[in-house]
Amino acid sequence: MLFRFFRAVTPLRLGMITVIVTLQMSTLTDTGALVYRHVLTRAMQVLSCVLSVLVGLSMNYATNVENPPSALAFLQRWSISALIVTGGVFIGLTWWLSKFDQPITTRGLSWSEPISPYPGLEPFDERYTSVFFGRDQEIVALSRRINPPSRTQSSQTLVVTGPSGAGKSSVIRAGLLPQLALRAQWITVGPFTPDTNPFAGLAQALSTALQLTTSASLESELRHTGAPALCRHLDALRSRHRGGPRPVLIAIDQAEELLTLVSDEERDALLGLLDAALAADPRLKVLFTFRSEFLTRLGTLSHAHLFRDTFILGPVPRRSLFKVVAEPAARSGISFEPGLVDLIVSEASGGDALPLMAYTLHALVPEPGRRQQISLQEYEAIGGVAGALTERADLILSDLTEASPDVPVLPTLLKFVTITDGQPSQRPVRRDTLAPSQQAVAEVFLAERLLVSDGDGSEPILRVAHEALFRQWQPLRQAIEAAAQDLALASDVERWAAEWDAAGRHDSYLLRDERLRRALGWMSRQPDAAAARPVVAEFLESSRRADEAAMRWLSQTVAQRALVTVEDDPESGLLLALAALEDCADTHLARLALVTALASTRMCVPLTGHTALVQRVVWSTDGQHLATACYDGTVRIWRATDGAVEQVIDAGSGYVHGVAWSPDGRRLVTAGHDGTARIWSARDGSSAAVLTGHDAEIRGVAWSPDGTVVATASQDGTVRLWDPATAQQTAVLTGHDGFVHGVAFAPDGSRLATSGRDRVVRIWDVADHTLLGVLEGHQELVRTVAWSPGGQLLASAGYDHTIRVWDVAAGRATLAIPAAKDLVQSVTWAPDGTRLASAASDCTARVWDAATGFELVALHGHHSVVRDVAWSPDGARIATVANDGSGRIWDLMRPDDVVVLRGHEALVEAAAWSPDGRRLSTASFDCTARVWDAQRGTWLHTLEGHQDPVRDVAWSPDARFIATASNDRTMRIWSAATGQALHTLQAHPDRIEGVAWSPDGTRVATSSHDRTVRVWDATTWALVHTFTGHEDLIRDVCWSPDSTRLASAGVDRTVRIWDADTGAQLHCLTGFTDFAQAVAWSPDGDRVACVSYDKTLRIYAAADGGQIRAMTGHEDTIRDVCWSPDGRLAATASADGTARIWDVDQGAELLILGVHSGGVESVAWSPDGARLATAARDQTVRVWSVATDLQTLIDRAHSRTSRALSAEERRRHGLR
Template sequence: MRPSRRPPIFIQLSLLIIAVLLEITANFFANDESAPLTAGIRGAAGPVLIILLVVLIVGNGLVLWWEAPRSPRPAWRADRSPYPGLSAFTEQDASVFFGREEQVTELVRRLHELGVEGADRFVCVTGASGSGKSSLVHAGVVPRLRGGRWQVLPAVTPAGEPLGGLADLAVTLGAADRASALREVRTRPDGLARQVAAWRARTGHRRGRVLLTLDQLEELVTLSSAAEQAAFLGQVAALLEADRRVWVVATIRVEFLADMLAGSHPELFANPVALGTMRPADLVAVVEQPAQLAGMRFEDGLVDQIVADTATPDALPLLAYLLQELYLAAGPGRVATRQAYQALGGVAGALGRQADVVLAEVRRDSSTDDVLATLLRLVAMDGVEPTRRRVPLRELSAEQRRVIDVFTDARLLTTDVLDSEPRVQVAHEALFRRWAPLRQQVQARAEQLRRRTELERWAADWVHAGRSGDYLLTGDRLALASQWLEAMEPAGQDSPTARALVDASRSRDTAFLHRVSETIGRFALGNVDRFPELAVLLTSAALRECPPTPVARRALMAALAFSHTEAVLTGHTDAVRGVAWSPDGAHVATGSRDGTARIWHADTGTVVRVLRGHSGMVEAVDWSPDARRLATASRDGTVRVWDAATGATIAVLPCGEVTRGGRMVTGRLAPGRVEPGPDGAGVGHHDLAAHCPSGWPRG
C-alpha cells in the first residue's frame, strides 16, 4: 500500500520551486545591465524573496494546524464523576481523559492525511481487552475533530446484528424508517454510501470531512456469521471508495485482528494502530489530573502505590473501578486515604471485593449457583477467550432481573437500548476475567458457552434471513442443536431465538417425515397383494422412524394379512450376512456382522444357542448333513466348527482367503472336508479328521 500524501505538501513544494526559479532569473539578469528590464527585476528580487520566505513560514504553520488542530479541553461538569469506572470514557468525559495524549495526537495526524485509496482512510485501533481503545477514540479523538471542521457520525457497534447497526445509523442520518434502510443495506452493496450521500445533500455538508466510528469490531467475529461480517465490511469499504471525504476509525481486540486479516476485506486492517500499556508517568496523570478538577487530593505516597499496583497489562479497568470507588468514598474536596484504599482491596481486589459484597446481598434470596448462572448469560465464548454478550431484558425471568438490578446498581453491569429494546451487559470483561467465582464458572462451562455462541449464530442467520426455511437445521445439525439446547436448559443458558430455531426445524422435519410415512403407506397399500413382505418391512420402518400416520397403520395391517411371514427372528445387533436351515428342518442358523452366529428353533423362533468366538463379522454358516455340527466363516480369517447341541467350539481352521476381496463364503460342508463354493472362492480343503478324530458323523 502506498503511503498517504498530505494536501499542503504540494503548496510547500510549489512555493519552494517558485523561489528557486526567481533567484535563478535574478542572477541571470544581474549579468545583463543593458536591458531596462534588468534593473527592475534586480530591484524587485529582494522583496519578492522575502515575501516568499514569509509565505513559506506561514504555510508551514498552516500545515501543522491542518494536521493537528488544537481545541481546548472541555470543562469538567461537577455533576459527573471524574472517574467513569468500568464504563468506557465517552465524549462527555473528554475533560477528565488523561494519559493518552501522544496516541490521540498520532491518530488525529493520521486522520488528516489524504488517503487516495479507501483503505488509507480506515484507521484500526487495536489492543488488549481493557487497554482503553474505545475511550481513546470517544474521549480523545472525537472531541478534537468535532472542535474543528469535521462532521462526526454516531458510532456503530455491530452487536448481534451488524447490518441493523448500519440501518440505525441511516435512520439517524434521515432515512425514512429502519425497515427500508435495513432492506437497502442488505440488497445494495452501496446502501450505506447512498445514505451518506443523501445526508450530505440534505444538510449541505457536501465537501466537509466526515468521521464514522466502528466500536468493538470483535463482535463481528464472536456474534456474527461470516456472511454478515463480509456484508458489513463491504458496506464500509464501498462508502470509503464512493466518498473520499469520509474517514473511519475502528476498534478491535488484538486477538481478533487475525480473523479480520483472513476475512473478506483484509486491506482495511493492514496498518493498525497498536495501543500498548501505559507508562508510569501517564498513569500518574490518569490518577491525579481528574482528582484536581474535582478538588480531591490523595494522601502522600498513595498515588505512587496505586501506580505500582497497576503493573499488569490488564489492570487498567481495575484501576478505573478503584478510582471511582475512592472518589465516591471520599467525595469532592476531600482526601483519598491509604486506609480507604486498603479497605477497598487495592487495585487488584476492588472489583472482586465489590462483587463479593453484591453476591452476599443477592444470596439472601437466591442461591450462588442461580446468581452465577444468571451472570453466565452475559458471557459469550468464541475460541479461547470469553467476551461480553448483550442480553435483552425480556429474555430474563423476574428472579434473574432482580439479580441483574442489584449488580447494575453496584456499577458492575450496564444497561442500554439497542433496536428500541433494553439490554444488559457487563460493564467490563474484567468482571468474568478477574472475579474468581465467575471466572471459574466460565472455565468450567467453556464448551457449553462455545456451543451456545455457535447455536445463537445459527439462530441469528435464520432471523436475519426473515426466518427462511432455507436456514432451518436438518439432519446431523438439527440433532446436534437439539442435544446442545437440552444440555443448556437445566443450567438456564438457553435463549428464545435458539429455542425458536430448533422448534421450527423440528416442526419442518416432523412434517417431512409425516409426508414420508404417508407416501410409504400409500405405496404399501397399492402393492400389498404383490409384495406383502416388502410392504411389512416398509411400513414397519415408517412407523418406527416417522410419526405414526393412519395410512401407514392400515398398510401394515393389510400387509400382515397378505404376508406369508410366520416369525421374525430378532437378536442380532447388526446386519445378518448368512442364513442356513438345518437338514432336519428343526433349526435355523444365522451369521451376522456383529461377530456372532445364532441357532434358532424353527417352530418357536427362540434362540437356542449364541455362538461367540469370531473377532470379525460372520459371513456365512452351513450345517453338517446330520445337523449335529455347524460351520461359520468369518472375516477374521477363520472357519469355526461348532457342536450344535452344546455351542462348544470343535475346531478353528485358519483360512486367510476368507476376507480376500470382501467376498462372502458360500462353501459346502462335505463329510470330513470343507470344500470351496461354486465360484472357487471357498476356504480351502481341510480334512476334519485332523481336528476331530471321528470326523463328520456319516448319515
C-alpha cells in the same frame, strides 16, 4: 557585481518566502485541532507577508548606500527592529499553534462534572475528555492516521486493535473523536456498536447526527437502498455545516460483535454497504475497533480489504499510569495520600490492569463533589486493584444468596456471555427478556456499575461494564467454563437464527441433523434462554417442524424400500424398517414395514466365520451344536444357542465337501477333496483316523444310526462302507453311472440310499451290500437324499427343480414338489415326519407339508446359493449354509412369529378360532372350509360339500361342531374332530352371507341376500325366528355375549340390533355413508363395532344406539372387525391389504399388519388375545403374534438381525 545581483533577486526572494510560509500555514491548518486555530492561522499568514517585506527592507538598508526618499529611509531605519519583533511574534504563534496538535486533556481544562472522574468499568467517553490521560501519543498518532498530511498516504478505513482491557473504546470515545469533532472540517457519526442488528446501530448514529426523532425508516432505507441512501444522508449531514463539504468519519466500536453476534448475511450486507459508500464518497472514512484475538478472522471475510490498515493499541506505559491515576483526581480537587499512587500503579499489572484500576479508582471516588484525600486505609479496605472488583462481586453474591438462596445470580450473568473461538465475550441483553428474578439481580449489578444500560424506555439494553468481570471474578469464570459448550452453542444458534430471519426465513437456512439435535438439546437444558429470544425460539421450532416433516418423508421412503426389499432379502428389509422407525420417524408405513419384515424373517442366530462356500451343515444328536464343512478347508463346530464357534478343525484336504456326526456326538467324519474321509474328535478337533481308497474327491458322507458303519460317496462313481473303529473299508457299492453325490442311512440302519449324476436313487442292503431297488423319475442330477423318520419314505432333491417323496417299498414317487425356480441343493425331513425343508440356488430355504406339498414357510435372507439345510432334533429350528460362507439358524416355532396357512385354491373369505385357540377354521371361494393346527400351520381337515363359495364359518362354544354358510343357500354343520358333514339346511332362498353360533350354544343365526336374519335351534335345526327390516342384503350377523341380542350389518347402510327372543328391532344404527359390512359385539356387551365400505370403524353404545367414536385410517373399504378378548382393542381387515389394530378408548391406530398380497377379507382374535388371524384374497391365512407395543417389536427385530446397515447402504437410502 554581487550587490547588484542580490538587489535584483530581492523581489523574487520575497515572493518565494511568502509562498513557502503560506504553504506551511496551509499544512498546519489541516493538522490543527481547535476552532480557534483558523484565526491564529490567518494571523500568521498576515505576519508572514509583513515579515517578508521587512526582510526585504532590511536587506536594502544593509546593502544600498544610495540616499533613499525620506519615507523609505524611515522604514529602512526601523526595518531591522521591526523584523526582530515580528519574527519573535511569528515564532511564538508557531509554538502556540503547535500546542493544538496535542490532545485536549493536556490543555489544563478543569473537571466540573457532578460525577466521579473515574467511570469505573465503563469506557471513558466525551464527558470524560478533560480527565482522560495516558494516551496522548496514541491520540495524536490516530489523528494523523485519520487525516495524514498527504492524501496519497490516506486510507479510507482504519482498524484500531488491541486486547480486551487495552482501552480501545476510551481512546476513541474520549480522545480521538472529541479531538476531531472540535475541528471545523470533521463530522463524526457514532460511535455505535453492532449488537445483533448493525443496521439499526448505524441508522441510530446517523439519525442522531441528523437530529432526527426516529431511526426506523432510516434503517429500512439503508437495508433496501444501500450505499446510495447512506451517501445521500451524509451529503445532507454535510449541508448542515458551513464552510463547504466536510469529511465524515463513521466510528464502529466493539466491531468484533460483527463476528460474535451478527449473522454472516447481516455482516456481509453491512460491510458491502460501507464498501460501496467508501467507493462512492472519497471524503468518507470508517473507523473500527476490534479485539486483537479476532483479527485473524477478518482476513476470511468477504470484504477483508476494509481491515487492511490497522493501528495496534498496546498497553499504557507505566510512566503514563501515574497520570491516569493522579491527574483526574487533581482536576476534581481530590488528592491521594503520599505513596498511594505509586502503590496503585505497582499493583496494576496484567492484561486487565486498566479496567481493574479503573474500577478501583471509581470505588475510591464513587460520589460526585467529594473533595478530600484518599487514604491508604480506604484503598486497602476495598481490596486494592487486585481485589476491588472481585471482593465487591463476592459481597453482592453473598448478600443476594443470603436473602434468597434460590436467587439466580450466576445464571443471570451467564446471559450476558457469548463464546466465540473459545473465548468469552459480552453480549447485550434486553431487560424485558429477563425473568423477574433475573431483573432483580441485574438491578443490583447495575447499581454497582458492573452492568450498564445502553438505553431507556420500554426496551433498554443491558451489558456488562467490562469483560474483565468474566476473567477476574472466579465464581463467574468457573460458571462460564462449566457452561462453555452451551454458551458457544447459544451464540451459534443466535447467529443461525439471525441469518434465517435476515434471509426471509427461508427453509434452506433451517437446522438439520447434528446441528439441530445439539440446538434442541440446548433448548431443553435452557428453555428460558430460548424463550427469551423470540426469533431463536421460532427458528428452532421451525427447524424442528421441518426436520420432522423431512424425517416423516424419509421414514416413509425407507419403509417403502423395506417393503420392496423384504420379499427377497428379509434381513435387509428388517434393517431398513428399523432405520425408518429409529433413525427417521414413527410412521404408519414404517410400522407396517417392521411388522411385514418380522413376519418374513425367522432368523435368530447367525453363523459367521467361514471364508468360502459352506457345503454342509449337520446338528449334533443333542441339538446343542452344529458342524459345518467349508471350502476354506475347515470344519467348524458351533454352539447352537448363540452361534459361537467352539472348535475349528483344519481338515487338511483342501475343500471339505461333507461332514456327519457320530450318533454319540463324540466324533465327526468329513469328506475331503483329496479322496479321503477323516474321523475327528469333536471335543478337541484331533484326528482319529483317515479312510483312504477312493480314486476321486468324496462328495458325501454318512454315519449309520448305531455308529458302526461310515458310508462315503465319491466322484469315482462308487459308494464305500467303512468300519470307523479300524478305519478299514468293508464294502464297495457300484452301479451308479457317474459320480455319486448323496448318501443316507435309513433310521434303522438296514438300508442305504444313494444318488448321483445318473438321475436315479439307489437303495442298498447294508448287511449284504446288495442293490434293493432303483427309484427313477428325476430329470437331472439328484444331489441329496433323506429318509423319513419312520423309514417308509425317502425324499430326494434334484437339479430338475423338484423334491420327490418316494414310497420305498413300492418303488414309486408319491409326491413331486416343484420346489424352486432354481436348482434344489438339499432336502431333509422334520423329526416328526410331517414336513420337509429344502435349500435351493434361489437363495432360499423352504418348509413344505410332506403330505400335500404345500409350502408352509419361505426363509429368505441369504444372498447366495443355499447349499444345505438341516432340521434340529426337536424340530423347532432349521440351520442353513450358503455359498457366501454364511450360516443361519432359523426358529420355526416362535410364538411371536407369523404362521402362514396355505392350501385354499381361491380367496379365503372368513376365519374363526376354536374356543380353545388351538385350531382355526376357514371358509373359501374354492367351495371348501378347512380346519388347521394354528400353531404349526398344518392342515387337519377339509370340509367338502358346498357347491358354491363358502362365505362364513363359526365354531360351537363346545368346539365340537363347525357351521358354514355358502352361496349355495345352505348352512352345513360339520364334526370338528373328523370333518364329516352332519347336517345340511336349506336355510335361505338366496345366498347366505353370515353365520354365528350363540355363546350359550343353543342357536345359530344366519344372514342372507334375502334381507332377513334367521335363527335356528342348534339341537333340532328348526327355524326359530325370521327378522325382517333391512332394505337390502345383509352382510353379517353376530350375537351379544349374553345371547339375548343380535346385530346385523346391511348394504342399506344400517346396523340393526334385535331382541333375539322376540325378533323385535331394538335400535337402528345409522351414520354410514356406504354399505355396512361387518359388526361385532364388545366382550362386555356394552358396545358394538361396525365397519363399512366408507373406510370407517365406528363404535356405538349398544344400550341406546348412540355413536361413541369414529376412526379412519384404512385406504380402502373395511371388510371385517373383531374385538380383543379384554375389550380394549379392535382389529379391522381391509381391501387395502392390511389389518389394523385400534385403541378403542383413545380412538388411536396402534399397529398395521400387512403382508398379504391381496385384500384382507376377515380378521379374528384368538381367545387368549395373543394372536390374530387374517384371511385374504391371496388364498392364505396368516396367524400373527399381537404385540402392539412398538418397543417390543423393535427389540424383537433387533434380536433377528445379524448385522447393521453398512455406511454405503445408509448413504444409498439417504440415512444419516
